Amino acid sequence: MKIVFHPTFLDHKMPGHPESPERLSLVKLEDYIEPEPRIDLVEKTHSPDYIQRVKTMKEGWIDPDTYVCGKTWKASLLAVGAAWKAYEVNGFALVRPPGHHATRDKGMGFCIFNNIAATALELARQGKKIAILDLDAHHGNGTQDLVLGNDNVIYFSTHQSPGYPGTGLRPEGNCFNFPLPPGSGDGDFFKSWNKFSPVLEEFDPDVIGLSLGFDSYFKDYGWLTYLKFSLKPYKTVLSLGERYHLFGVLEGGYNPESIKDGVDLIMNMGP
Secondary structure (H helix, E strand, O other): OEEEOOHHHHHOOOOOOOOOHHHHOOOOOOOOEOOOOOHHHHHHHOOHHHHHHHHHOOOEEEEOOEEEOOOHHHHHHHHHHHHHHHHHHOEEEOOOOOOOOOOOOOOEOOEOOOHHHHHHHHHHHOOOOEEEEEOOOOOOHHHHHHHOOOOOEEEEEEEEOOOOOOOOOOOEOOEEEEEEOOOOEHHHHHHHHHHHHHHHHHHOOOEEEEEEOHHHEOOOOOOOOOOEEOOHHHHHHHHHHHOOEEEEEEOOOOOHHHHHHHHHHHHHHOO
């Protein structure tokens, strides 16, 4: 799998915040594809008032967890562009800031714009069917908010519950949520996956987008999470690249070693 990355992603930062450039410090960033900013996709995904707020905010907080600095606007447009480029090249977008908590009208949970939803919604407008598989330790409430009720999209999420952001407690329409208690591991994931697999088969997507957070991986010692996945769940979803057009976008993961292990896996297993 090709890596999609832009150096500006490292300029989005706030001292002391866990969503920092250090997340990517162990990844070898030598051979990658650079994306273009995609304001057009942002404008199709988020409200004008929210976009203007991010654009004009020089430094501060979108919510108590989510910061903006002088480079955030550029990095966020490039992150959305990276998700689209990852789709185009069957690649993995190694982005910052992440996106799956961002709703149409607000950023939250470290996320500014919803990178994977912006790509999914554009593909849906083009008549393609897309399945979003979210393996972050936290529910992608923003992604669900944006794709709920769209006949061309299905959304699958395993996530810790109770836990941030407190959503995804049950299936809702085209969104298949599997909340897991703290301490859950691979076996719990596969019980959920085995329930969802027939849905995926029946839907028969043209594209699968992976919302990959590595904060469920046992080496991530946790930004408020206690799930304990090995790399097996990630291998399972990556193996779908043998049958489907597959791309991925980085979400959570706060131990640099976890991100490195995840990227190494993607490079070895992707199409």
